[in-house]
Amino acid sequence: xxxxxxxxxxxxxxxxxxxxxxxxxxxxxxxxxxxxxxxxxxxxxxxxxxxxxxxxxxxxxxxxxxxxxxxxxxxxxxxxxxxxxxxxxxxxxxxxxxxxxxxxxxxxxxxxxxxxxxxxxxxxxxxxxxxxxxxxxxxxxxxxxxxxxxxxxxxxxxxxxxxxxxxxxxxxxxxxxxxxxxxxxxxxxxxxxxxxxxxxxxxxxxxxxxxxxxxxxxxxxxxxxxxxxxxxxxxxxxxxxxxxxxxxxxxxxxxxxxxxxxxxxxxxxxxxxxxxxxxxxxxxxxxxxxxxxxxxxxxxxxxxxxxxxxxxxxxxxxxxxxxxxxxxxxxxxxxxxxxxxxxxxxxxxxxxxxxxxxxxxxxxxxxxxxxxxxxxxxxxxxxxxxxxxxxxxxxxxxxxxxxxxxxxxxxxxxxxxxxxxxxxxxxxxxxxxxxxxxxxxxxxxxxxxxxxxxxxxxxxxxxxxxxxxxxxxxxxxxxxxxxxxxxxxxxxxxxxxxxxxxxxxxxxxxxxxxxxxx
Amino acid sequence: xxxxxxxxxxxxxxxxxxxxxxxxxxxxxxxxxxxxxxxxxxxxxxxxxxxxxxxxxxxxxxxxxxxxxxxxxxxxxxxxxxxxxxxxxxxxxxxxxxxxxxxxxxxxxxxxxxxxxxxxxxxxxxxxxxxxxxxxxxxxxxxxxxxxxxxxxxxxxxxxxxxxxxxxxxxxxxxxxxxxxxxxxxxxxxxxxxxxxxxxxxxxxxxxxxxxxxxxxxxxxxxxxxxxxxxxxxxxxxxxxxxxxxxxxxxxxxxxxxxxxxxxxxxxxxxxxxxxxxxxxxxxxxxxxxxxxxxxxxxxxxxxxxxxxxxxxxxxxxxxxxxxxx
Numbered sequence: 001x002x003x004x005x006x007x008x009x010x011x012x013x014x015x016x017x018x019x020x021x022x023x024x025x026x027x028x029x030x031x032x033x034x035x036x037x038x039x040x041x042x043x044x045x046x047x048x049x050x051x052x053x054x055x056x057x058x059x060x061x062x063x064x065x066x067x068x069x070x071x072x073x074x075x076x077x078x079x080x081x082x083x084x085x086x087x088x089x090x091x092x093x094x095x096x097x098x099x100x101x102x103x104x105x106x107x108x109x110x111x112x113x114x115x116x117x118x119x120x121x122x123x124x125x126x127x128x129x130x131x132x133x134x135x136x137x138x139x140x141x142x143x144x145x146x147x148x149x150x151x152x153x154x155x156x157x158x159x160x161x162x163x164x165x166x167x168x169x170x171x172x173x174x175x176x177x178x179x180x181x182x183x184x185x186x187x188x189x190x191x192x193x194x195x196x197x198x199x200x201x202x203x204x205x206x207x208x209x210x211x212x213x214x215x216x217x218x219x220x221x222x223x224x225x226x227x228x229x230x231x232x233x234x235x236x237x238x239x240x241x242x243x244x245x246x247x248x249x250x251x252x253x254x255x256x257x258x259x260x261x262x263x264x265x266x267x268x269x270x271x272x273x274x275x276x277x278x279x280x281x282x283x284x285x286x287x288x289x290x291x292x293x294x295x296x297x298x299x300x301x302x303x304x305x306x307x308x309x310x311x312x313x314x315x316x317x318x319x320x321x322x323x324x325x326x327x328x329x330x331x332x333x334x335x336x337x338x339x340x341x342x343x344x345x346x347x348x349x350x351x352x353x354x355x356x357x358x359x360x361x362x363x364x365x366x367x368x369x370x371x372x373x374x375x376x377x378x379x380x381x382x383x384x385x386x387x388x389x390x391x392x393x394x395x396x397x398x399x400x401x402x403x404x405x406x407x408x409x410x411x412x413x414x415x416x417x418x419x420x421x422x423x424x425x426x427x428x429x430x431x432x433x434x435x436x437x438x439x440x441x442x443x444x445x446x447x448x449x450x451x452x453x454x455x456x457x458x459x460x461x462x463x464x465x466x467x468x469x470x471x472x473x474x475x476x477x478x479x480x481x482x483x484x485x486x487x488x489x490x491x492x493x494x495x496x497x498x499x500x501x502x503x504x505x506x507x508x509x510x511x512x513x514x515x516x517x518x
Numbered sequence: 519x520x521x522x523x524x525x526x527x528x529x530x531x532x533x534x535x536x537x538x539x540x541x542x543x544x545x546x547x548x549x550x551x552x553x554x555x556x557x558x559x560x561x562x563x564x565x566x567x568x569x570x571x572x573x574x575x576x577x578x579x580x581x582x583x584x585x586x587x588x589x590x591x592x593x594x595x596x597x598x599x600x601x602x603x604x605x606x607x608x609x610x611x612x613x614x615x616x617x618x619x620x621x622x623x624x625x626x627x628x629x630x631x632x633x634x635x636x637x638x639x640x641x642x643x644x645x646x647x648x649x650x651x652x653x654x655x656x657x658x659x660x661x662x663x664x665x666x667x668x669x670x671x672x673x674x675x676x677x678x679x680x681x682x683x684x685x686x687x688x689x690x691x692x693x694x695x696x697x698x699x700x701x702x703x704x705x706x707x708x709x710x711x712x713x714x715x716x717x718x719x720x721x722x723x724x725x726x727x728x729x730x731x732x733x734x735x736x737x738x739x740x741x742x743x744x745x746x747x748x749x750x751x752x753x754x755x756x757x758x759x760x761x762x763x764x765x766x767x768x769x770x771x772x773x774x775x776x777x778x779x780x781x782x783x784x785x786x787x788x789x790x791x792x793x794x795x796x797x798x799x800x801x802x803x804x805x806x807x808x809x810x811x812x813x814x815x816x817x818x819x820x821x822x823x824x825x826x827x828x829x830x831x832x833x834x835x836x837x838x839x840x841x842x843x844x
Contacts, residue, residue: 102718105723110667110706129706204714208707208708211707211708212842214843220675223675224674230588316552378593379593477552481553481554484793485716485736486554487716
């Protein structure tokens with residue numbers, strides 16, 4: 001087998017994984033070091049745990065279930081504006097929570113467009129508040145991500161396979177069973193685990209749309225322990241619970257991902273002879289239109305509201321935009337240094353379980369990491385001076401699992417396909433990366449960089465702990481404007497953020513695709 | 519070599535200049551330092567007289583501010599903390615990080631100010647804000663019986679949310695759980711902080727939102743929009759008094775004391791009403807800005823003594839969770 005002959009160095013991968021563990025556990029230990037005897041696990045925490053897991057499970061389930069037909073339709077169809085649509089679909093994922101929530105409410109809220117329509121038709125109003133709202137919002141955030149990851153999976157199937165299927169005159173069902181089902185088995189568990197873990201740490205979305213304290217998540221309890229009660233012992237305890245839940249889910253999912261490869265093709269453009277029927281065309285068209293409507297209409301609300309706000313934005317918003325851009329670039333660089341060696345290590349192993357290390361960063365509460373590092377840095381220097389680098393580092397940690405999920409499958413295939421050849425040629429280290437791996441991975445790397453850049457632009461995690469007046473990022477500045485009644489200027493800032501994040505996403509994605517095509 | 523000497527001289531000169539202007543660091547909440555908040559104007563006004571560099575550090579809300587201070591302990595760079603409120607005073611004093619003050623002023627508060635550690639700089643009444651095209655209820659009971667929808671903040675993550683909790687507890691004591699049960703079907707949702715709740719209200723998600731009696735002043739003065747009003751409840755209204763205090767670990771104790779006195783002076787007090795949208799703690803010589811006369815005036819001011827807040831808070835929180843989680 002090719003496994004043994006993989007010439008990728010695992011040493012740097014292992015040390016990067018160790019670094020990630022140290023960064024997160026170090027923060028946890030720092031928090032514990034300052035803990036005094038406080039209240040332990042409260043009865044209400046059990047209720048919070050149950051709700052947290054339940055909503056995360058439902059959110060992951062629906063996101064993936066809905067993403068399968070959408071990704072399939074997008075993989076099978078070529079149409080004008082497809083590229084733009086795929087880029088735009090990435091937008092909800094990177095929006096700050098409150099912006100996305102207000103966008104959703106403009107459509108699904110009590111006086112939203114949907115209820116206006118229902119009222120016009122004489123139908124009863126629907127309420128978004130409750131578990132249905134929480135799941136709706138989480139699907140809004142994560143459906144695009146799931147779709148992109150699945151779509152990428154579809155693109156790893158060599159075009160020759162579909163050609164062969166067409167020559168054998170396989171029915172669409174047979175094509176699905178022989179080609180697409182194994183693919184889904186390979187991709188879906190990892191994607192579902194990822195979304196489950198993202199939703200585990202949800203707080204403001206769950207609370208706001210959940211309609212009250214019924215929708216209390218663990219992250220809220222952690223927030224309360226850190227910021228309201230300053231009970232560090234309890235905060236650390238709850239953080240550990242969160243880590244264990246997320247880690248358990250991740251291991252479970254990643255261990256069942258089969259390490260199968262689709263085999264190699266000639267990297268020809270995908271043509272689907274099996275999907276030429278009129279009904280299939282109609283079905284795909286409907287699926288794409290529905291998904292696009294669900295994701296883009298709330299975004300339109302954000303844009304409409306923001307346009308009038310742009311003109312009243314103060315200069316500090318532009319300064320904050322600069323800070324966000326800087327954080328974003330730094331995050332991408334830091335992440336590149338961590339993720340590439342790690343991906344190399346993971347991809348050269350038979351089982352994918354170690355990828356769970358990457359999920360640590362996502363499943364740890366940003367407040368916990370931020371507070372922990374604040375405690376570590378504070379005796380040495382003013383934490384505010386490190387506000388932006390620390391934010392970039394934490395953002396990179398949060399994006400790490402996404403990036404691994406994007407890169408690892410393709411890298412695994414590449415190493416397997418080219419393992420023998422490169423070994424024969426005695427190619428290892430940098431030349432191997434430069435001439436074999438990176439060119440084959442260009443689209444994945446572009447996507448990963450774009451996602452990281454966009455994600456760090458919209459993130460409002462640790463920066464709130466560290467920032468002073470001069471070092472606010474754009475999302476933080478937006479919140480400050482809202483807090484001072486400047487809702488209009490804040491919606492302008494939100495629009496700017498949306499444009500910047502999408503711009504970063506589009507640019508990186510385009511560069512990746514360009515190199516793949518060249 | 520010459521360039522190096524020049525650089526060194528410049529550096530020394532620069533550091534000397536820094537040493538000449540002392541820096542005064544004030545921790546405050548985020549909205550205080552935003553462009554429309556009081557921060558920029560206060561900074562300008564104080565720096566005109568103090569010969570110092572006043573630096574605001576924004577940090578979440580009042581509760582987050584206190585958490586940050588506890589995290590930093592004695593090592594904090596802060597000389598002063600501005601933006602704690604009456605429900606946080608007990609917890610703040612418990613840290614032992616604050617120094618006493620001898621600031622005096624002719625306060626225009628509905629209650630007598632006796633605290634010797636903190637000085638109040640502005641205050642307001644919590645109240646539900648609504649659009650004028652509806653008839654608001656007269657008290658919590660009537661609100662509970664109505665089918666009006668309200669948005670409130672979570673007392674576990676927001677100071678106004680905690681204020682509402684204390685308001686109901688102070689007005690109804692042991693009967694507070696029944697009030698919350700009555701309100702349960704009126705609460706559309708509970709948000710993390712004030713901004714989210716107010717944003718939801720402006721989007722038309724609820725008929726009323728928990729805010730301040732002074733909130734309509736913002737709409738009247740800054741937006742010339744007279745459609746918003748606050749409703750007076752006959753139980754009386756819970757107050758929020760925002761305070762400033764100096765830290766005993768400050769390396770600029772005199773300057774810090776000077777800043778506290780400045781915060782209750784005419785110069786600062788006349789800035790606050792139209793930037794922080796609260797009542798000034800001391801009536802400025804020019805009186806209140808035009809637009810404030812349109813605000814409703816509660817007849818009965820409520821406030822729980824600072825040292826009784828922590829115990830009552832835990833009890834009220836459990837009742838609140840019980841009533842709204844069903």
